[in-house]
Amino acid sequence: MKALVYTQPNEMQILDRPYPSLDSNEVVLKIESVGICGSDMHAFHGHDPRRNPGIVLGHEFAGIVAESSAPLFSLGQRVTGNPLITCGHCEYCLQGRNNLCANRTMVGMTRPGAFAEYMSIPASSLIAIPEELSLDAAALTEPAATAVHAINLSMRVLVRPIQECRVLILGGGAIGMLSALLLKHYGVDDLTVAEVNPLRRKAIEEHVSCKTLNPTEEKVSDSSYEFVMDCVGAVVTRNSALAAIKPGGVIMHVGLQDWSSEIDMRKLTLAEITLLGTYTYSTVDLQATVNLLARNAFGDLSWVEKRSLDEGPQAFMDLHAGKIAAAKVLLKPF
Numbered sequence: 001m002k003a004l005v006y007t008q009p010n011e012m013q014i015l016d017r018p019y020p021s022l023d024s025n026e027v028v029l030k031i032e033s034v035g036i037c038g039s040d041m042h043a044f045h046g047h048d049p050r051r052n053p054g055i056v057l058g059h060e061f062a063g064i065v066a067e068s069s070a071p072l073f074s075l076g077q078r079v080t081g082n083p084l085i086t087c088g089h090c091e092y093c094l095q096g097r098n099n100l101c102a103n104r105t106m107v108g109m110t111r112p113g114a115f116a117e118y119m120s121i122p123a124s125s126l127i128a129i130p131e132e133l134s135l136d137a138a139a140l141t142e143p144a145a146t147a148v149h150a151i152n153l154s155m156r157v158l159v160r161p162i163q164e165c166r167v168l169i170l171g172g173g174a175i176g177m178l179s180a181l182l183l184k185h186y187g188v189d190d191l192t193v194a195e196v197n198p199l200r201r202k203a204i205e206e207h208v209s210c211k212t213l214n215p216t217e218e219k220v221s222d223s224s225y226e227f228v229m230d231c232v233g234a235v236v237t238r239n240s241a242l243a244a245i246k247p248g249g250v251i252m253h254v255g256l257q258d259w260s261s262e263i264d265m266r267k268l269t270l271a272e273i274t275l276l277g278t279y280t281y282s283t284v285d286l287q288a289t290v291n292l293l294a295r296n297a298f299g300d301l302s303w304v305e306k307r308s309l310d311e312g313p314q315a316f317m318d319l320h321a322g323k324i325a326a327a328k329v330l331l332k333p334f
Contacts, residue, residue: 002333003056003116004312009046010320012313017056020112020120027123028067029079033139033306034114035060036315036329038173039256044316050109058115058331059083059108062129062138070123080138080290081126082283083107088124099149099280115312117333127286133294137301139330140178144298145281145289146254147179150229151186152285154252157274158227163187166224168244171231172200172212175254177327179229180208181298194220194240199325207303220244223271229254235261247271254278309333 003017020028037060043051051057065077073079086093086101093101107113107121129138155162167188169176172195180193191210195201201212213220220240226249228241233255241251242264251273268275281289292298305326307315312331318324 001117002309003112004058004309004331005115006043006051006053006055006057008053010044012044012316014310014312017112017116020118022067022069022120025070025123026120027065027070027073027126028118028120029061029063029114030066031061031063031114031116031119031333032135033062033330033332034058035139035143035174036319036331037143038175040108041316041319042256044320055108056112056114056116057108058113058119059106060139060142061107061114061119062135062141063114063119064135066118068123073123073126073128078129078131078135078138079126080129080141080286081121082281082286083113083125083142084280085111085122085125096284097282099282099285115309115331117309125283127283127290129290130294133290136304136306136330137293138290140298140301140304140328141286141289141293142281143174143328144178144182144293145285146175146278147182148289148292149281149285150175150252150254150278151179151182153276153278154227154229154250157276158250159248160226162227163189165226166190167192168220168225168228168241169193169231170215170229170237170240171195171255172197172204172327173231174328176229176231177204177208177303178298179231179254180204180210182292184208184210185292185297192225197322199322200327203303203325203327207299215240223247225249228252231255233257238263242267242273245271245273247273250274250276252276252278304328304330306330306332
């Protein structure tokens with residue numbers, strides 16, 4: 001079968017790969033749509049030691065069941081799923097927080113991913129999608145669920161309802177865009193997205209109808225926002241988040257661009273700032289996100305760009321060069 005393979009840093013190639021085997025309690029999916037994630041770009045740049053050359057990346061998928069050895073899923077069923085393969089019996093799984101599973105593995109990291117015509121996955125990871133939800137929209141479930149999970153965690157600790165907050169999102173990529181759309185759906189009106197790419201700023205203004213700024217030219221106001229989401233996770237955005245947050249406010253740290261950095265712990269302490277980290281989503285979050293997508297909570301998704309899998313190598317290069325306005329590119333194997 002045809003697959004898009006990470007061959008070496010800054011190189012993706014279309015290569016032939018074996019059709020996946022059907023193991024017990026697993027299914028083989030015919031991939032219909034798969035998104036390029038920021039973590040795929042991180043691997044593409046050679047910055048992720050967990051993803052080595054030769055692997056098929058891709059974990060934001062929607063497809064059709066082509067083969068099944070599990071009783072709950074039949075041929076032709078339309079599905080998306082949780083790319084985290086979890087054990088189901090550790091303390092975190094039993095708490096319903098399977099995103100923290102102590103024994104987790106992952107599609108596109110420890111096993112071949114969805115940048116291919118077919119992919120195998122445990123049936124326990126799958127989520128059926130309703131007929132009114134397109135497969136392209138369903139492929140956004142994974143990144144949208146990251147936004148859902150992060151915002152839900154934040155709302156638990158905000159002192160006032162999120163609709164009353166002045167909100168800043170750092171980064172207008174897929175998570176930033178989807179977070180902004182969800183916050184607007186929740187009724188947040190005072191919303192600003194900081195993004196350096198002018199093409200993405202224009203897309204955000206058009207599709208989210210919120211304020212934007214270029215942080216390389218316009219300084220983010222100090223101590224001005226009750227809620228800040230860092231969807232980049234770079235040294236500079238962490239510092240910007242702490243500078244921008246008001247006393248008593250909440251910072252949600254989502255992005256993972258830089259591994260570590262110093263932060264202003266004095267302000268964090270004296271201003272009683274709540275700094276939260278988040279990792280992906282639970283399966284419950286994914287199911288909730290499918291329902292939100294089916295209700296058009298994220299809008300019409302016209303900002304998403306679609307390309308064929310054969311165009312995958314060029315799509316990675318275009319994303320690397322900042323030539324794509326779309327916060328999300330979907331690849332279509334068929």
